[in-house]
Amino acid sequence: MxxxxxxxxxxxxxxxxxxxxxxxxxxxxxxxxxxxxxxxxxxxxxxxxxxxxxxxxxxxxxxxxxxxxxxxxxxxxxxxxxxxxxxxxxxxxxxxxxxxxxGLVSDHSHLGNTDGTEHGDRFYTRDNVVRDLRRFQAFGVTTVTSLGINGEAFYDIRAEVNGDPALGAYLLGAGPGVGVPGGAPPAANMGLTADLIARPTDADGARAAVREQAERGIDIVKLWVDDLGGNAPQMQPEVYRAAIEEAHARDLKVAAHIHDLAPATDLVVSGVDVIAHGVRDAPVDDALIDAMRRNGTWYIPTVQIDEANYLYAENPGLLDEEPALRAALPEALRTQFADPAWQERQRSGDNIPAAKAAVEMNLRNLRTLHEAGVRIGFGTDSGALPHRVIGFAEHRELELMTQAGFSAQQALTVATRDAAELLGLDDRGVIAxxxxxxxxxxxxxxxxxxxxxxxxxxxxxxxxxxxxxxxxxxxx
Ligand SMILES: [Zn+2]
Known part of the structure; x- marks a missing residue:
């Protein structure tokens, strides 16, 4: 030929x-x-x-x-x-x-944790996880990382869907993940009734938790390092350092949920592979930037996570202006978003000023880190709560990235080639x-x-x- x-x-x-x-x-x-x-x-x-x-x-x-x-x-x-x-x-x-x-690649989402306007681990069933993977896929997200809070069914579901593209997006995940007793992730807020999250109290416990989840076959280790605004105990450095060491000994990457600059910097210095949310309490500084560049640490900004608290209530017109948003919403959520009383309650919520400040700081830090050459991954935390809308959140995140100074082309490269590279997947992310x-x-x-x-x-x-x-x- x-x-x-x-x-x-x-x-x-x-x-x-x-x-x-x-x-x-x-x-x-x-x-x-x-x-x-x-x-x-x-x-x-x-x-x-x-x-x-x-x-x-x-x-x-x-x-x-x-x-x-x-x-x-x-x-x-x-x-x-x-x-x-x-x-x-x-x-x-x-x-x-x-x-x-x-196909877009999400490095940070959640599955089977919502149903209509409700959320909680009682929804983690095979059918709900597959339903969510179909939602991602319909919106062009063909590889999804369920970054923690996965139930026991995760391993069987992954084997099933990854053998049949018609079922939904290709699935990777962190298993349940590793958090803190009485702290992050907050069991009550997240609706964790069974709470399968490992919550070790010391370094030995952290090693055992990572060992156990690694032996089940997780793709990545998830840690939560967050004092929830000073309202909860934060994972101690000796605990996360032991977890990171154990994960690396087993060739697993570690992604850490953070909110604040101080733990983010110490996690990077301690060898964490992925910062799984943007820094939202303070401008990033040279200590963080230098450590991330030196270690090749990834940064997933998830700007949409805080914006989701007010975007839909403040912009009810989006339901008509954005056909893709309408399609992404379950009927119950569409009805809620269209309800003027709900919109008013949301808009006047105590949490809204802080959410807006978090978005501004997240965008500012994303711009700084991108310009400094730090490696950026792609995710939104979609699926953790109902208003973090699976499918639409990803497209909105791309738009937010352009507000932080990315060209459309750069944002797309993050959501495809780079997001796959973060996961160590060299068989996708580019058309080649x-x-x-x-x-x-x-x-x-x-x-x-x-x-x-x-x-x-x-x-x-x-x-x-x-x-x-x-x-x-x-x-x-
Ligand atoms: Zn998350």
């Missing part, structure tokens, strides 16, 4: 594509120099499982490739180029006039040969207006069409 003619910007990818064509889907060993495999090896068999996406303008996770074709086989991207030779019976999918971006075929198809250009990521026409995960126009999505 003739060589695929490849977009000039993709020259390095061309070799990878050829290597894959010769390797029956296996990752082929690197070929030397420009040597090209013999044509007989390179010609793909006629195969109905091959898909050719044509006509769309492709943002590959780092840059705009222009209009190129993408050949997919067995759930993976096989080649990208201006004109690709495809098997005769390839299924051609015409996305003329559309935009293709990688050899990667999973996880795509979001958009009706409008996300690089000229980041809000266009909400204009979803279709979602593909591992080469399967798993979602259609987002405005047609129905949860209930």
């Amino acid at each position: 003739p060589l695929p003619r490849v977009h000039p910007a993709l020259a390095p990818l061309a070799l990878v594509a050829i290597a894959l064509l010769s390797g029956c889907g296996e990752r082929a060993p690197a070929t030397s120099g420009d040597r090209v495999p013999p044509a007989s090896n390179a010609a793909p068999d006629a195969d109905a499982s091959a898909l050719l996406f044509e006509g769309a303008r492709v943002f590959d996770g780092t840059k705009d490739l222009g209009v190129v074709s993408v050949l997919v086989r067995d759930g993976r991207i096989e080649a990208i180029g201006d004109t690709l030779d495809a098997p005769d019976d390839v299924r051609r999918i015409d996305y003329d006039g559309h935009w293709l971006i990688p 040969a050899g990667r999973r075929a996880d795509f979001v198809v958009l009706d409008a250009d996300p690089l000229t207006d980041i809000r266009n990521t909400r204009r979803i026409q279709a979602v593909w995960q591992a080469g399967q069409e798993v979602g259609g126009p987002v405005t047609a999505f129905e949860i209930d």
Whole structure:
């Protein structure tokens, strides 16, 4: 077969594509120099499982490739180029006039903790977790990290959904996580009746907790290090240092929930891998920045977490202006958001001034850390509470990132390539040969207006069409 003619910007990818064509889907060993495999090896068999996406303008996770074709086989991207030779019976999918971006990756969300306007661990069932994974997927989030507060069913659900893209977004998780006796995460506020969170009191207890969760098969360790505004005991340094040490001995990363600068800095110095929320009590300083850069620590701002306390009550018009928001809301929540009495109660809540100050500080710190070259991950804490709206929160977070000085392209790179890298996933996050075929198809250009990521026409995960126009999505 003739060589695929490849977009000039993709020259390095061309070799990878050829290597894959010769390797029956296996990752082929690197070929030397420009040597090209013999044509007989390179010609793909006629195969109905091959898909050719044509006509769309492709943002590959780092840059705009222009209009190129993408050949997919067995759930993976096989080649990208201006004109690709495809098997005769390839299924051609015409996305003329559309935009293709990688599936979004959430590094910080929660699953099975809400139902309508209610929340709590009593909702952690297989069906509710799958329901939430379908919601993420419909909104283009094809990989989701459930960062703590997972029930016993997590491990079986993960095995089930990760074997079948039609069920929902690909799932990773932290198991229950590690918190503090009588402290974070607050059992009463979070509706934790069973409270499976490990709450060790000393270093030995912390090691045992991490060991136990690691042996169950968690993907990442979650710690809560937060005194809840001075209202609760905070995890002691010897406890989190022991947890970090035990996790690293088992090749697991550690993500820490924080709110304030002081614990964030000590956690980074102590080797934590991920700061799982933005610093919201004070401007970040050189001590934190230097330590994060030195250690390559990730920072997930979750700006939307505090904004969710007032955004919908203060902007009831969003329900009409944002078709994607309407589609993201369960019926009970949509009714609540439209209720003037609820809006008034929310707007006059004691917590609102602090939430607004937290958003301002979070945006300011995000700008500082981004400009300093700190690695930024992507998450929102969606799903922990009902108004942290699964699916919509992610698109809103992208917009908030642009308010902190990110270009639309930079924000998208964080939510795709970088978010996958944070999780150690080298098989997704970019549209490139050899990667999973996880795509979001958009009706409008996300690089000229980041809000266009909400204009979803279709979602593909591992080469399967798993979602259609987002405005047609129905949860209930
Ligand atoms: Zn969280």
